[in-house]
Amino acid sequence: MEFLDEKTLKIDRVETILDKFVVEFTKMLEKYAKYTIISGYVAILLGRSRATEDVDIFIEKIEKEKFFILFDNLRKNGYNCFNAQGPDDAFNHLLDNLALRFSRKNKPIPNIEIKFAKTDFDKETLENRIKIVMPFGNIFTSEIERQIAFKRFVLKSDKDLEDAEHMEKALKGNINNKKIENYRKILENYYASI
Amino acid sequence: MPAFDFEKNRKERMEFVRKWAEYVRTHPDKEWSSQQKDLIDSQLKNANKKL
Helix, strand or coil, X not given: CEEEECCEEECCCCCCHHHHHHHHHHHHHCCCCCEEEECHHHHHHCCCCCCCCEEEEEECCCCHHHHHHHHHHHHHCCEEECCCXXXXXXXXXXXXXXXXXXXXXXXXXXXXXXXXXCCHHHHHHHHCCEEEEECCEEEEECCHHHXXXXXXXXXXXXXXXXXXXXXXXXXXXXXXXXXHHHHHHHHHHHHHHC | CCCCCHHHHXXXXXXXXXXXXXXXXXXCHHHHHHHHHHHHHHHHHHHHXXX
């Protein structure tokens, strides 16, 4: 793994079934909305020794018409949204801050959950995304320090603490601890205020 | 039967996470990701078979 610049991480990884699914889906998604991948899949990209059934993605809030085209194209290309009845229902889910879950038709695992970036922290996560460059395609993820802070100080399950530890250790020498501390303060203030 | 020691298990898991992360950091991406691929692909293939 090598940072080509502050916002670009090159990983010369061998493609997994999960990677293929994510790269194909995000290639379609990015035609319609800016996105960033968050949560466990980021740790997996950085080598964490575990799988996941779902990949979480924030997207920018887009207009209904644009979303309908995206939804239609996903369906035409073999994706199934299994928690909405149709495009209208799906868009309302997003407006209600609920996630939409997509998978390949008749193959519910793996799947992708997409959500509008709602809070300021979500929007900053989207704005400050980084590019992951791989031999089989590029994707955008949350900044690593942000991801570590969220897992370590908000989610805090054993799995999340292990993910945070893995990311920090696997990228030792490239992680900005001051940033993690800064995100910890922002997150703690936010969750104390709601 | 003695009670399961969750704390000891947690520490051992974290120790493994640190060792594996060190391996990832110090070995070529292709090497660790080939091992990761075996794990991920087999889990996902099996998961869909069970449904």
